[in-house]
Amino acid sequence: MEVDACHEVGIKAPIYLTVGWDAFSADRHPEWLERKPDGSLYGFEDYGQLSPGWKTLCFNTPYLDYLKYQIVDTMKHFGSKLDGLFFDIVWQDPCSCNYCIEKMLNLNLDPTNEKDRILFSKITEQFLKDEISQTVRFEDKACPVFFNEGNILPSIRKNLSEYSHLEIESLPSGEWGYQHFPTTVRYAKNLGKEYVGMTGKFHKVWADFGSYKNKAALEYETFLALAHGAKCSIGDQMYPDGTLQRATYELIGSVYRQVEKLEKYNDGSQAVTEIAIVHPGIISDSELKVDLSLAGAVNMLNEKHYQFDIVDQWMDWAKYKLIILPDKIILSEGLKRKIQEYFEKTDGKILATYKSGLDAENTFLPDWGINYLGKNTFVPTYGKYHGLFENHLPNGELVLHGEGLLVSPQGAQVLGDEYRPLFQRNYQHYYSHFQAPVSESKGNPVATSSDRVYYFSHPLFEMYKRQGVLQYKQMINLIVDEALGQPVLKTNMPSSGDIILNHNEERGELILNLLHYIPQRKAIELDTIEEVIPLYNVKIVLSVENISKQINTDIKKIKSVKAVQNNDEIEYRVKDNSLEFVVPEVKGYEIVTLKY
Ligand SMILES: [Zn+2]
Numbered sequence: 001m002e003v004d005a006c007h008e009v010g011i012k013a014p015i016y017l018t019v020g021w022d023a024f025s026a027d028r029h030p031e032w033l034e035r036k037p038d039g040s041l042y043g044f045e046d047y048g049q050l051s052p053g054w055k056t057l058c059f060n061t062p063y064l065d066y067l068k069y070q071i072v073d074t075m076k077h078f079g080s081k082l083d084g085l086f087f088d089i090v091w092q093d094p095c096s097c098n099y100c101i102e103k104m105l106n107l108n109l110d111p112t113n114e115k116d117r118i119l120f121s122k123i124t125e126q127f128l129k130d131e132i133s134q135t136v137r138f139e140d141k142a143c144p145v146f147f148n149e150g151n152i153l154p155s156i157r158k159n160l161s162e163y164s165h166l167e168i169e170s171l172p173s174g175e176w177g178y179q180h181f182p183t184t185v186r187y188a189k190n191l192g193k194e195y196v197g198m199t200g201k202f203h204k205v206w207a208d209f210g211s212y213k214n215k216a217a218l219e220y221e222t223f224l225a226l227a228h229g230a231k232c233s234i235g236d237q238m239y240p241d242g243t244l245q246r247a248t249y250e251l252i253g254s255v256y257r258q259v260e261k262l263e264k265y266n267d268g269s270q271a272v273t274e275i276a277i278v279h280p281g282i283i284s285d286s287e288l289k290v291d292l293s294l295a296g297a298v299n300m301l302n303e304k305h306y307q308f309d310i311v312d313q314w315m316d317w318a319k320y321k322l323i324i325l326p327d328k329i330i331l332s333e334g335l336k337r338k339i340q341e342y343f344e345k346t347d348g349k350i351l352a353t354y355k356s357g358l359d360a361e362n363t364f365l366p367d368w369g370i371n372y373l374g375k376n377t378f379v380p381t382y383g384k385y386h387g388l389f390e391n392h393l394p395n396g397e398l399v400l401h402g403e404g405l406l407v408s409p410q411g412a413q414v415l416g417d418e419y420r421p422l423f424q425r426n427y428q429h430y431y432s433h434f435q436a437p438v439s440e441s442k443g444n445p446v447a448t449s450s451d452r453v454y455y456f457s458h459p460l461f462e463m464y465k466r467q468g469v470l471q472y473k474q475m476i477n478l479i480v481d482e483a484l485g486q487p488v489l490k491t492n493m494p495s496s497g498d499i500i501l502n503h504n505e506e507r508g509e510l511i512l513n514l515l516h517y518i519p520q521r522k523a524i525e526l527d528t529i530e531e532v533i534p535l536y537n538v539k540i541v542l543s544v545e546n547i548s549k550q551i552n553t554d555i556k557k558i559k560s561v562k563a564v565q566n567n568d569e570i571e572y573r574v575k576d577n578s579l580e581f582v583v584p585e586v587k588g589y590e591i592v593t594l595k596y
Contacts, residue, residue: 014084021054084144174205197225220517227513293327296461303495325356369412369450385416416447
C-alpha cells in the first residue's frame with residue numbers, strides 16, 4: 001500500500017531489509033547468534049540476555065538460508081513494483097560460535113587467535129555479500145542493491161561490483177560527527193558509482209523520536225552532499241502503525257524545497273582536484289569511523305580550501321600534482337611500484353609523514369633521501385625549522401606532541417632539526433605539568449625534502465586532529481603551496497568555510513560551491529549548527545591555466561560568472577592567467593557558475 005502511494009506521486013520506494021539484527025530470528029534461534037570467546041553475545045551495545053536491544057546474528061549459521069528465503073519472498077511479493085533492496089547491518093564481528101569454529105578450522109585458521117578471528121570475520125562479510133548478491137541476481141538481473149556497513153572504506157573493493165550505487169550513512173549528530181561525510185565522500189566519489197549522502201532528521205541519531213534537527217544543520221548536511229556531486233537523503237523512522245509526523249515533513253520540506261532549486265547545478269559534474277590523500281584504510285581498518293591521520297589531513301587541506309581527493313592504490317594517480325601519504329602508509333611491493341610509476345609518468349611530488357615511505361623491513365624508499373634510525377624515545381620533543389618555513393613559524397622551538405621517528409639525511413635537504421627536551425618526563429624527573437623545556441640538538445632532522453619527496457618525522461596529521469596546533473597545519477600548507485606552484489583556487493574565505501570546485505563538461509561550466517556553516521560543541525554529547533552566519537565579499541582567484549590542465553579542456557574564454565541564489569551576474573577580471581572575482585554574500589550556501 002505504501003509503495004503504491006509513493007509510486008502514485010513519482011517517489012521510488014526501495015525495500016529495507018535488516019540483515020545482522022533480526023529480533024524475531026534471534027529470539028527463536030539463539031544458536032544463530034554471534035558469540036564472543038567467552039560465549040556471551042554481541043549486540044548494538046554490550047547487551048546481555050535481560051537487556052533491551054538487538055543481538056547480532058552470525059552469517060555462518062543456518063540464519064543465512066532463512067535470510068535468503070526472506071529476500072526471495074520479498075522480491076516475489078513486490079514483483080515489478082520493487083525499486084531496489086537496501087540491506088542494513090551488513091557486518092560480522094569476530095565470532096566464536098560453533099559454526100565459525102568449524103569453518104575456521106577448515107580454512108586452517110586458529111579460533112584461539114584474535115587476528116585469525118578478525119580475518120575470518122572479514123572473509124565472512126565478503127562471503128555474505130556474494131551470497132546475497134547471487135540470490136538477488138537469480139531473481140532479477142537489474143534490481144538496485146546496496147549493502148550498508150555505516151561506512152565506505154577501501155575494503156569495499158572486493159565486492160564493489162555487487163553494489164548498484166553507494167549510500168554514505170553519516171549522521172553528524174551521531175557517532176559519525178561532522179568529520180565523517182566530507183572525508184568519506186572524497187573517497188566514495190572516485191569509486192565509479194552513483195553516490196548518495198544520507199543524514200537523518202533526528203536531533204541526535206536514529207530513533208530519537210520527538211526530536212527535530214536544527215534547520216541550519218540539516219541544510220549544511222544536505223547542501224554539502226550536493227556540493228560534492230552526491231544525491232542526498234534524509235532518514236526518518238515511522239511509528240509502529242506507519243504514522244509520520246507532520247512537523248518532521250515540514251522541516252524536511254523546508255530544506256528539500258531549496259535542494260529542488262539547487263540540485264541541478266552539480267548534477268553530472270566532476271570534482272576539479274589536484275591533490276590526493278592516500279587512504280590509510282589500504283593498510284588497516286581503523287577502529288574509529290574516520291582514521292585520525294586521514295581526518296587531520298582532510299581538515300588541514302579543507303580549511304585552506306585546496307581541491308583534493310582521497311584515493312586507494314587501484315585509482316589513477318597521474319592527474320595529481322601532489323600525493324599525500326599520511327602518517328602510516330607503510331609500503332607494500334605493490335605500493336612501491338605505484339609510487340615508482342607515479343614518479344616516472346608525472347613530475348608530481350609526494351608529501352609523507354612519520355612511517356609513510358618505510359617498508360616492512362623499516363627501510364625508506366631511496367627517493368626519500370633519508371635513513372631510518374629507530375623510534376624517537378623523547379615524546380614530546382621539539383623542532384626548529386628553517387628553509388621555506390622561515391618567517392612563517394614562531395621564531396623558536398615548536399613542540400611536537402606525538403611519537404616520532406629518528407632519521408638521518410642520506411641526500412635529502414634538511415628543513416628542520418630536532419631539539420630534545422632537557423629530559424624525558426618520568427617519575428624521577430619532571431618539570432611542571434608537561435614536557436620539560438627545550439635543550440640541545442643531536443642533529444636529527446624533523447623535516448626534509450628531496451627531488452620528489454617532502455618528509456616529516458612526526459605524525460603531523462593525527463597530531464593536528466588530536467591537538468589542533470596551528471603550526472602543524474601551517475607547515476603542511478607551506479609544503480603544499482611549494483609543490484603546487486599556483487593552486488587551482490585561492491581565496492580569503494576563513495577556515496570555517498568549505499569550497500568545492502566542480503566541472504560539467506557537457507554544459508561547458510565550472511561550478512564553485514561555497515558553504516559557511518559552523519558546527520559548535522555546545523552540548524556534552526554532540527556538535528550541532530544553530531544558525532547561518534553570512535560571509536561577505538569572499539574573494540576568489542582561479543588559475544585558469546591550471547584548471548584547464550586538470551580537466552583537459554581550454555577554459556580561457558569565460559563568458560559569464562553568476563551567483564545562483566539570486567541569479568546575480570558577478571563582475572570578473574582576467575589577470576596573468578588568473579580569473580578574479582568577489583562573491584558578495586555567502587548566506588549558508590552559494591553556488592557560482594562560470595560558463596566558458
Ligand atoms: Zn559465528
